[in-house]
Structures are given as structure tokens and as C-alpha cells.
Amino acid sequence: MVNLSVMIGSLRLKNPVITASGTFGYGEEFAEYLDLSELGAITMKGISLEPREGNPQPRLWETPCGMLNSIGLQNVGLHRFLKEKLHHVRRFNAPVIANILGNSIDEYIELTKNLDGEVEAIELNISCPNVKKGGIFFGTDRAAMAELVSAVKGTLKKSLLITKLSPQADIKEFSKVAEDSGSDAISLINTIPAMAVDIEARRPVFKNIIAGLSGPAIKPIALRMVWEAVSTVKIPVIGIGGITTAEDALEFLITGATAIEIGTANFIDPLASIKIIEGIKEYMKRRGVSDIKEIIGSLTCV
């Protein structure tokens, strides 16, 4: 038996594989296809106070080894999430992480008050490139982020606080801001702002012009940013960005990520997260490693 369990602050995960926000819904669809209890944790689709309709079509564009999305945070809103969605995902033996998004500190606080204790952790979404106001502002302004993280941390009594960093920010600087302001962990990266052009129409593919790039194409960038984060802060770092195979996951873990999130890979193969957990186990057996903690941060640079 190999031990895959990791600690994110005071929260124990049975393995380091978490599904990423916006790629797993509220768990309902995937529950038909896999046992959610096998996952390290499940991150909910971003939740705002009020329901959001999201952006008009087109919302997707495939790129080499990646994809652009402009979903615009379509979600059912806090009320329906608590009333209809949460109890479903609660039936499984996996910690639930609520990804939250607001236009103001007050909105984040309101969301936090309602979700504290209902979920194991709150992931602050301050890095979505697909909405016009809020979100990303907090992720790219040092003072604003410090104020937001401190305010949310001050509100929380039970749940853990994870701050999801934007790849647009200087990772060393902003991971430190998150840590100093009270984050229990940080997760990175969100999608990278990017664009595509329709050459016949000579117009941007997306109405918002800029969309978010995800998938294997961004993995080396995400890995570099995770490296910068783990070299800077002491709190756990959760690696996200193009992780598609167990080998990808292991790169992040060896670099120092305590856990990883699976995003776009969930689209390519609904069983990707489960296959990655199995692949990590096989690697450990093959290498004679009994505890995953021996792998995390084992990168040798000299």
C-alpha cells in the first residue's frame, strides 16, 4: 500500500488530485461516470452571489494542445447552490472546495459567510479573465488583494482559505501577499489571457476579444510559476495548468506542489482524474516510494 494522503493546512486529502473549478460542474454530471469519493477534493464551478447567465456564443475555440474559453462564469448563484447543488456533492466522501467570485469585497464576504463550514475550503477566484469587472482586479492589485484576503480570512471560522492566483501577476510578489494576508494555501494558475482572430471576418473570435487559454499548452508556464511560488511561500501550493497525465501531475508534485488540480483534461476524458490517481500510485510502486510526501518538493536543482 502506498500513502497518497496530503495535508492542505488542517485539511487532509486522501490523495493530491483535485478537480478544478469550471471543469467539473457541481459534481452532478461526473457522479454518473465515476466515484467522486475517490478524488482528493472537488472544486465547484465558480459561485457568485446572484446567478450569472454567462457570455454569448462563441464560448470555445480550440488551439494547438489547448483551448480558449469565454464562458463568463455562468453559474446558479449562491442561493441555488446551497439549496440544490451542495447536498448532492456532500453525499460523497470527498472534501468540497467552493470557488467564489464577487465584484466587491462585500460580495466576497457575503459569499464567505454563507459558505463557511458548509464546505471544507473556499477558493478565492480573483483571476478570471472572462468577466469585465471584479475578479481579476483583486488578482493584479497588491493592496486590493491584501485587503480582500484579510477580510475573507477574518470572516472565516471553519473553512480553509485558498487564494487562486492569476498568471498575469508576478507570482513571487502575489504569492507572498496571499500568505501574509492569511491564506491557508494558494492555487495557481488560472487560464492565461489569450485571443484568436477570424481571418475571413478580420474580427476577434470572441466578443470579449480576450479569452482564457488552458490545456497542455500552458503546462510549462504553470510549472514555472508553481516553482516560483514554492520557492517563496511556506503555505501549501496547489498546482494547476494543463495537467493531463500522471506524469504531468508528478512534475508539479516533484517541483513542490502539495496537490494538483485537473482542469481541461476532464473534458478530454471524463475519467482523467481517476486515471491520474492510478498513474501516481503506479509510479510510486515502480520507484519504491511508500509515501507521497517523499515525492513532494523532491526536485534537485544542483
Added chain:
Amino acid sequence: MNPSISFQAEIIENTAITPDIFKLTLIPLESFNEPLPGKFFMLSVSETLDPLLKRPFSIYNFKDRKLQFLYRIRGRGTRLLSEKTQGQRISLAGPFGTPYPEPEDIHKEVWVIAGGLGIASLNFLIKRLLSKGQKLKVLYGARTGPEHKLLDDISGSCELLIATEDGTAGLKGTVLDLFNALSLQPATLIYACGPQPVLSFIDRKAQEMGLKAYLSVEERMACGIGVCLGCVIKTKDGYKRVCREGPVFREGEILW
């Protein structure tokens, strides 16, 4: 063992029916959930990471455990798919989506309206309905004569009306010209799949005449299972997912 939702299949046949339309026949290598008319599978066109996403394809036929799909070469993904040969393996996921509901009365005539490659989704439905003894009229419009080979042989078992844009077979015109030339009886139920102008026209007509219609739509997808929210379509109840609540929608539902 439980049926798998994500599995591999072997290619039995991948042949051109017209210069740009292919028929793909697969034999799954694992047990899978029963495919129903109107549902779709996500097929990988490459076993590498580029192109990254699987593509949605309607079930064209399902017989003797063999899955059949029909596709037109439209871009890099479908071109790569067309280059695959017999004996090669392919990854797929599904079946996904909400199927065409069955008619309530086999004696009341139902109309199946296929515009172009809409036949890729309706062929399976036609066969199912005929095997149950359903009274049926098929309206099928294609670009040119040879494309009528896309509809499996159903001659004699139902009324088939065809049109081609170039007049090489049947009426010269579109499936809508066939539709307009007929009188709809109040009890007629319609199944339709095809380009958006065909579907929106049928939708409007069905509403005007108080008919029930099931319309199958198409949209770009990433996941096919309802989580990416990329394939939404605007309906009177807000955005709905083509992959989950659809691809089959009722008349009056979609805001075209």
C-alpha cells in the same frame, strides 16, 4: 463489469461515400451504455494532444454492437479522422445527450425532416421507428444526387421524398421546398435535424400550426457531458446545454 463511458474501439470501416462525406464503423472494445437515436459520442481524431478535444458525432446507426457515424470533412479534425484506416483504434466517450422521444401513437403519421448531414442523426431514428411499425414520411434534402446514398435503404417501408439543390435527384430545391409543398395534418409529429435555417423554419411552422416537433441542434463542444458550458444555446428559459438538455429540443424552446 459496469459499462464504460470512456473506451476504445476498433475501426471496421472508414470510407468516403461522396468526396467529402465519410462513413465510420466502429466496434467498441469494452461494454458501453445503450446508444439511442439522437444521442452522440465524443470521438478523438488524434491520439496525441493536438487536436486536443474530442468531437461530437451523432449516432448514425447501431447494429450488432457496431457503432456507425457519418461526417463531412470540415476542418483539420475531421480530415485527420478521414485518414484513419481499418484496424486502427480510436478513443471515444459516450453515449451522451438526450435522445429523440418516441412517438405516442404508431398509427399517426410522423414526419422526419433531414437537411443535409442532419441525416447523420435521423437515420438511426428512422430505422428504429420503422422497426416498430411507425407510420412515417421522410423528407430529405441534400446538395446533390449521390448524397442520397447517406440514407440507408428504406425504400418500400415508408414514404420518402427527396430534394437536391442541383436537381440531380428528386425535386430541385431544399428540404423546405419539400415541406412547403405538403399539407400538414394537425396530428403530425415532426423530427428534424439540419442547418439552422431549416430548423428555425420548421420550429416556426410547427408553432404556427400547433404541432409537436423535436429539433436536433449542433454546437461546438469541449466536454460533451455538461460541465464546460461551452455548447449552450439560448432558450426561453435561458441558456441550455446542447450536450445535456439537448441536442434535441422541443418546438418553441430555442430563441433562434
